[in-house]
């Protein structure tokens with residue numbers, strides 16, 4: 001099922017939870033809506049599901065305007081964060097609830113719990129309960145499945161495993177999926193495209209790779225976890241950043257720039273134009289994450305190879321790798 005959201009706004013009194021949102025989701029596509037708390041993700045999902053009437057705009061499913069159609073007649077499935085299984089029913093009873101004709105055995109094997117039908121819900125682990133909730137959401141064979149923080153309650157290891165399973169399942173079923181998450185890794189792992197929301201508006205739409213490589217604004221860059229973002233003044237192809245000078249392909253003038261931590265090259269032996277002192281060095285398995293204090297500049301984050309990482313208190317020369325600098329659009333207003 002294809003989805004088209006056009007000009008959708010939702011107002012609560014004078015507060016705009018959604019402001020003029022435009023979104024197209026193609027049939028079979030998996031789209032993740034990503035954004036900080038309160039940015040309007042759940043409200044968008046609720047509008048598409050029919051649980052929240054928009055103050056303006058239209059929701060179109062497979063070419064049909066469903067803006068005024070009640071939720072149960074839209075043919076969409078919903079799975080909420082608190083998956084709210086009935087604890088007094090067994091697993092099969094939960095899936096059958098409201099879906100009398102559901103093929104419980106097939107649904108359970110689909111979610112990897114083939115023998116769980118007679119089990120009491122309370123005896124399942126959190127991850128197993130999540131899968132039962134998913135089986136229940138899939139029971140009416142929705143053509144559009146919407147998930148609100150589908151893995152929200154689970155610990156990280158389980159989330160990472162389940163997100164891969166979910167992705168494979170959606171590809172296999174060919175279901176169109178709109179999923180809300182505040183976790184960028186989860187969105188990237190799950191979706192063909194991600195939508196980043198900020199303050200009720202769409203800040204960026206693109207493939208995970210596009211969004212990662214070229215954040216559309218300073219807000220998106222920071223939301224993705226990049227902290228080395230500052231305004232640099234560019235002259236003759238060189239940007240003067242608070243952390244040193246680096247070549248950039250940008251017109252003269254002030255530009256917000258992002259310096260990827262992997263592009264911060266630290267050296268203990270070479271003298272350099274710019275020096276700093278290592279304030280924090282955190283071992284992160286495949287790399288060491290270092291924070292460098294340079295006089296008069298914000299703390300600079302560097303990702304260093306484990307074998308050559310400097311230690312706390314060391315003075316280091318700092319160079320910036322031009323290949324790891326991203327010039328952000330100047331009109332980033334958030």
Ligand SMILES: Nc1ncnc2c1ncn2[C@@H]1O[C@H](COP(=O)(O)OP(=O)(O)OP(=O)(O)O)[C@@H](O)[C@H]1O
Nearest residue numbers: 012016017035036037038039040041042043044182
């Ligand atoms: N019924 C309502 N009345 C008033 N304000 C509301 C209502 N529903 C949502 N809001 C507000 O709208 C904003 C967006 O809420 P929404 O639940 O869509 O955010 P979200 O991005 O899903 O956040 P989270 O990640 O915390 O779930 C929030 O500031 C919220 O307080």
